[in-house]
Amino acid sequence: MKKKIAIIGSGISGLSAAAYAAAEGHAVHVFEKNATPGGRARQFTTENGYTFDMGPSWYWMPDIIDNFFQDFGKQATDYFELISLDPQFEMVFSQENVSVPHDYSEMKTLFEHIEPGAGLRLDEFMSAAKYKYEVGMRDFVHKPCYSWFEFMSPKIASSALKLDLLSGFRNYVKKYFKDPKLISLMEFPVIFLGASPRKIPAMYSLMNYGGYALGTWYPKGGFYELVKAMKSVAEEQGAVFHFNQPVQAINCGSDAVSTLVINGVEHAFDAVIASSDYHHTETLLPPSLRNYDEKYWAGRTFAPSCLIYYLGFRQRIPNLKHHTLFFEHDLDAHIDSIYVDKAWPDKPLFYACSPSQTDNGVAPDGHENVFLLMPLAMGVSDDEATRERYLLDMIARLEKHTGATQLLDKIDYQKSYCVSDFMQDYNAYGGNAYGLANTLSQTAVWKPAIKNKKLKNLFYTGQLTVPGPGVPPSIISGKIVATEVNKLNIQSYEKAV
Structure with a gap:
């Protein structure tokens, strides 16, 4: 039976859910509190000619992303x-x-140059990572995770040992490589999963395959091209988008959501998919109807927040790559500042993205577009003076690396974004940037449930539920939830609605 479905939020998972639900013939309406789609993957342009992606910038796992489009021909x-x-x-x-x-083959040569024998060990590592990728991204992550029985298929059961679920990622990497630079190279991808390599299961070596072996890509025009494309696919299926439309309350009957209050107006729906922040969504419900209380959320391990600077320079910067990772300091010390000290780091690592190295359309002629990102503990005070102090540190290191001088004097656009902005724009719990960390105790069934346990027609999707943080997992999350909503028998809710 066809349903009238509301989707709260138009982040990656919301766009995905909208497309899949609308393709089944349902009347799908997407309500977004901001003026444009994309959530953390939004984009903005400046009056002086710069175009900045606000969030995701690593286009990895291209096959998983393309699977979304292939599902719609x-x-x-x-x-x-x-x-x-x-x-x-x-x-x-x-x-x-x-x-x-x-x-x-050039990557193998590089590894061999750094550490004799590492080229062959890279083959061994990637062979195991490819297996994890094929099983993990094609079987493991497509489950709604209501129960561990979902994982009792012969293929998954026979793969359990090869998936290395119970091994720590750092110790796993050290079985293959000894040189600190190679260890950092192999550990870097799991930082996207939001926890120390000491805490991440070795299964996530699949990230190395999904990134290094399948390549790093860039959509010309910026990562936002993916957002626009996914919105187009959803609209082609019949989904309707409503912007500047915050959901203010979720009204409920005896066992189901009845209406949403949107900009002060009540609207009735047969089912609701929340792509919004999970914790925030539940604050729109009475405490008795929430899946989790405040104590639960306080006990979760979240991925970090971050300090971001969007910078425009009125000169080109020599010797700068599209993606550059500044790892001159100790990774563990920075991670401890996030998870142990919960304070601003003393010697931070950071990431620089300069899409104008690849794409002339994102900056004026002769100018440079640079995005600086520094992982940071949730909940810290992020006044502008503190942000600026870290900007000076990052600019100094950027100058040292590239040989550029007096870059501060060459800035003709500057905007910072930090903890309080994530809270303001996305209702992000604690100002987190990437959702829940993919630690073993927060994997699969142990993640927040995709379905409300007391309201039969309320579902959750996105980086705080299955399968986890990142753009490809969020696409999969939207598909999983749309499939579950499609199974609903609407007749059982008629009295409640």
């Missing part, structure tokens, strides 16, 4: 041009810089 490249980055990125260490090439 399309290809990602029907909507945007994908550019392969070579090098994929550069890592800056205290004594040496390492650029990771696109070509896998």
Whole structure:
């Protein structure tokens, strides 16, 4: 039976859910509190000619992203041009810089140069990572995770040991490599999962395969091209989008959501999918109807927040790659500042993205577009003076690396974004940027449930539920939830609605 479905939020998971639900013939309405779609993947332009992606910038796992478009008879490249980055990125260490090439044979040569024998061990590592990727991203992550019985298929059961669910990622990497630079290179991808490599299961070496082996890409025009494409697909299926429309309350009958209050007006729906922040969504419900209380959320391990600077320079910056990771300081010390001290770091690591190195359309001629990101503890005070202090540190290191001088004097656009902004724009719990960390105790069934336990027609999708943080997992999350909503028998809710 066809349903009238509300989707709260138009982040990646909301866009995905909208497309899949509308494709089933349901009347799908997406309500977004902000003026544009995309959630953390929004984009903005400046009066002086810069275009900035606000969040995601690493286009990894291209096959998973393309699967979304193929489900609707399309290809990602029907909507945007994908550019392969070579090098994929550069890592800056205290004594040496390492650029990771696109070509896998060149990557093997690089590893062998750094550590004799590491080239062959890279083959072994990637072979195991490919297996985890194929099982994990094609079987493991597509479950709604109501019960562990979902994982009792012969294929998953036979793969349990090879998936390395109970091994720590750091110790796993050290079985293959000894050189600190190679260890950092292999540990870096799991930072996207929001926890220390000491806490992440070794299964997530699949990230190395999804990134390094499948390549790092860039959609010409910016990552927002993916958002626009997904919105187009959803609209082609019949989904309708409503912007500047915050959901203020969720009204309920005896066992189901009855109406949403949107900009002060009540609207009735047969089912609701919340792509909004999970914790915030539940604050719109009476405490007795929430899946989790405040104590539960306080006990979760969240991925970090971050300090971001969007910078425009009225000159080109030499020797700068599209993606550059500044790892001159100790990774564990920075991670401890996030999870142990819960304070601003003394010697931070950071990431620089300069899409104008690849795409002339994101900055005026002769100018540079640079995005600086520094992982940060949730909930810290983020006044402008503190933000500026870290900007000065990052600019100094950028100058040292590239040989550019007096970059501060060359800035003709500057905007910062931090903890309080994530809270304001996305209702993000504690100002987190990436959702829940993918630790073992927060995997699969142990993640927040995709379905409300007391309201039969309220579902949750996105980075705080299954399968986890990141753009490809969020796409999958939207598909999982749309499938579950499609199974609903609307007749059982008629009295409540």
